[in-house]
Amino acid sequence: MELVENVVCPFCGTLCDDIICKVENNEIVGTINACRIGHSKFVHTEGAMRWKKPMIRQGDEFVETTYDDAIEKAAQVLANAKRPLMYGWSCTDCEAQGVGVDLAEKTGAVIDNTASVCHGPSVLALQDVGYPICTFGEAKNRADVVVYWGCNPMHAHPRHLSRNVFSRGFFRERGRADRTLIVVDPRKSDSSKLADIHLQLDFDKDYELLDAIRAVVHGKDILYDEVAGISREEIYEVAEALKNAQFGILFFGMGITHSRGKHRNIDTAICLVQELNEFSKWNLIPMRGHYNVTGFNQVCTWESGYPYCVDFSTGEPRYNPGETGSNDLLQNKETDAMMVIASDPGAHFPQRSLERMAEIPVIAIEPHRTPTTEMADIIIPPAIVGMEAEGSAYRMEGVPIRMRKVVESDLLSDKEILEKLRARVVELKAAQAK
Incomplete structure (x- = not known):
């Protein structure tokens, strides 16, 4: 048995980089340091749920084919479509994402990633009011007050707490004992059980509570006995803890991006963090889900100027979330072909979107x-x-990390598939232009 060290886990945005994989006969049979979900992803790469050969639908059945044949048919679909949609991108590497943006431009497609249905409001907010962010290293070494708002890292990012709250840092030598943990969640969760303070606010009242805390931070009085289900005394207590922090960090999840207020919730959360910097040092980090959802937003911004929902149909990149988002295009029947990569909209998109997917060619x-x-x-x-396969990915706070190749495979990488697809699409588009 071979032990492969310093492996990066391709599950969530925490991108744990201290995994040790146990490899036997070119198969990962065990892990060290990985959480349960990461371990499951490593050891369950084989089996009945894995596609080993390209497939093409014939009637109600799939027929095995070659890579060249599958890529040829996919290229024809994209080249002949009037407004193709390319969605996903969050579970693949930055190199493949770069080729994907170029492919979208060459086909006049709309390219979008999973941010449009998760942390899209966070991206809109940081475009409005800025992005006071730091790295995991700073949070681990410096933070003495940690806030988790609208997220449950014990389930969604299982090692996040151990890396940022319980771990010993340069200035926090006792780890958890040197930190105040605050969880803001309308439910009692496994994460809230670990908190020093759990603010169990009412559903859809994040904006009200954030504004109330901002008011107290600036020395204003609250005129009501409670706001958003939280008593006035608790709000004063939390505001005081935030102001007295030596170094504070706010981690926020989809519980706040998808409650009433959407990106305005993030706007006011960012404003709160900026205002807290008048009293102490504060930063925030979004709890991004897929391991490279942040990477796509980075790559797409480099290539097009916009992070997601980018429309190349006019020959120039255009960005208008709410119009050029995947669900908007599908539900309005504005797309006539769809390529899905590194995501699963079939399990998560609303019914009307799936109905449109059933009507158009899907790659x-x-x-x-x-x-x-x-x-x-x-x-x-x-x-x-x-x-x-190896490749680059961005951790949730924007730190790029190189991912290792652990075992060999006969399958092409995402980048190789997209490069072949792009080359054939260019040929078909050139023939159409003659």
Whole structure:
């Protein structure tokens, strides 16, 4: 058995980089340091749920084919579409994402990633009011007050607490004992059980509570006995703890991005963090889900000037979330072909979007059997980045990390598939222009 050290886990935005993989006969059979979900992803790469060959739908069945044939048919779909949609991108590497943005430009497509249905409001907010962010290293070494708002890291990012709250830092030598943990969540969760203060606010009242805390921070009185289900005394207590922090960090999740107020919740959260810097040092970090959802927003911004929902149909990049988002295009029947890569909209999109997906050609670049591949017309299985292929990814706070290749695979990587697809689309588009 071989032990491969310093492996980066390709599960969530925490991108744990201290995993040790146990490899036997070119297969990962165990891990050290990984959480349960990360361990499951490493050791369950094989089996009945894995696509090993490209597939093309014929009637109600899939027929095995070659990479060249599948890529040819996919290229024809994209080249002949009037307004193709390319969605996903959050579970693959930055190199593949760069090729994908170029492919979208060459086909006049709309390119979008999973941020449009998760942390899209966070991206809109930081464009409005800024982004006071820091790294995990600073949080671990310096933070003495940690706030988790609208998230449950014990389930969604299982090692996040151990890396940022319980771990010993340069200025926090006792780890958890040197930190005050505050959880803001309308539910009692496994994360809230660990908190020193749990603000169990009313549903959809995040904006009201944030504004109340901002008012107290600036020395204003609260005129009501409670705000958002939290008593006036608790709000004063929390505001005082935030102001007296030596170094504070606010981690916020989809509980705040998807409650009433959407990106305005994030606007006021960012304003709170900026205002707290008048009294102490404060930063915030979004709890991004997929391991490289942040990477796509970075790459897409480099290439097009915009982070997601980018429309190349006019020959120039155009950005208008609410119009150029994936669900908007599908539900308004404005797209006539769809390529899905490194995501599973079939399991998460609303019914009206799925109905449109069932009406148009769908290309799935996906290693596993998913609800999306069940709807697809062409399935092209790639090697899994971080296990069977190497590549770059961005941690949730924007730190780039290189992912290792652990085992060998006969499958093409996402980047190789997209490069072949792009080359063939260019040829077909050139022939159409003659």
